[in-house]
Amino acid sequence: MTNVIPQEVLNIYKKLETEGFEVYFVGGSVRDLMLKREIKDWDLTTNAAPFEIQKIFPKGFYNNEFGTVGVAWEKASGPGGPPARRGIVEITTYRTEISLSPTHKPEKIAWGKSIEEDLARRDFTINAIALKLVGKSNTFEIIDPYNGQVDLGKKIIKAVGNADLRFKEDALRLLRAIRITTELEFKIEESTWEKIVEDASLIEHISKERIQTELLRILKSKNAYNGIVLFYKSGLLGHIIPELLEGVGVSQQRPGRHHTTDVFTHNIMSLKFCPSDDPVVKFAALIHDIGKPKAMSKDENGLVIFYNHEVTGAKIAEKVCERLKFSKKDKEKVVNLVRWHMFSVNENLTDAGIRKFIRRIGVENVKDMMDLRVGDRLGGGTQTAESWRLKLFKKKVEEQLKPAPFSINDLKIDGNDIMKVLQIKPGPKVGEILQKLFEEVDEDLSKNNKEYLLGRIKNLI
Secondary structure (H helix, E strand, O other): OHHHOOHHHHHHHHHHHHOOOOEEEOHHHHHHHHOOOOOOOEEEEEOOOHHHHHHHOOOOEEEOOOOEEEEEEEEOOOOOOOOOEEEEEEEEEOEEEOOOOOOOOOOOEEEOOOHHHHHOOOOEHHHOOEEEEEOOOOEEEEEOOOOHHHHHHHOEEOEOOOHHHHHHHOOHHHHHHHHHHHHHOOEEOHHHHHHHHHOHHHHHHOOHHHHHHHHHHHHHOOOHHHHHHHHHHHOOHHHHOHHHHOOOOOEOOOOOOOOOOEHHHHHHHHHHHOOOOOHHHHHHHHHOOOOHHHHOEEOOOOOEEOOOHHHHHHHHHHHHHHHOOOOHHHHHHHHHHHHHOOOOOOOOOOHHHHHHHHHHHOHHHHHHHHHHHHHHHHHOOOOOOOOHHHHHHHHHHHHHHOOOOOOHHHOOOOHHHHHHHHOOOOOHHHHHHHHHHHHHHHHOHHHOOHHHHHHHHHHHO
């Protein structure tokens, strides 16, 4: 196994040993090493105190809350060789967390005296395995007091010791259990699962930033749908995105329509079939119809309708993103996708209409919107990812994107021309006239010539 560990990481390990301290590889890096998964960041534990670690690695950065020192490493790329690699080695002193607070903020940390004591406070058995280099042969001694290797073989997530105590020590572990299960395609051991369900309300104590991080990691996984289903079955979803649960039991059935499930099922199925690799886009797919329960009404025939549900949904999506502390950029993307996901793909749509669609959602969001539409279609029970109308629409969009999309800056005149013709000073009127000219030319690009536009200015006052 040592042959896959970057030499720079091994050097950090050996530096601690050279200074006379015990040191072990631990945590997720050991788990992923055994599963032959890619590892970006490595975890070490040692009997060296934080100040001693800092003395050995003066350029390291110290997390005062958890007693972890991060040491950056980098392997440069040689001529014709593999690409450069870099990462972080997190070095933590043996510790015993004395805390019954589920907030992920230990009320008190006592440094441990042995690797066994350190492993006893870890979350799951597959994360409670330690590796120690033996001699100069670069072979490993495996320390595995909780049979984590057996659980890796069985593909199960099991709490170390008392599951109830593990989750009450740190409620973030509720999410980590489901996230790791989703990423690894494992199953949660029965008694551990029972405690997740029982302790689901503890997630209210965890900061929204940490919840968002775990949620997006789940959504980034190719098994995101399975993760959200586990959220739902465990009761965690009701504490994280309760608005989604309002769609449970809300029928969408109408004669001639393909929807056969309730709103909630449609939302999570849309996530399942959304082809995007972007977790933010997949989140938008998950909540794209979140406004339907509130927008629901009946038409003159007594059939269910969801008039303007995308408008209602965008407002709800904004609140959800703010509550989960999404970045401004990510929030705007989600709200944008939810607000405009009902775009028409009518085959008679003009080029001007296509350009309006592109400007409305933003060039950078065109592919994301198409991915959401595919998820929406398949998640609604349609057998084909794209209708002939959607294929034609995408072709027209691509044609309009080949040149830079037409904008007000592409007009053959500008504000100076308007001020000269009307003999006015800069002000709102100049912008208003430019906008009217733009809208006129956007309908017929052949009108974008200076002579025509100069002649139109006085008619738009």
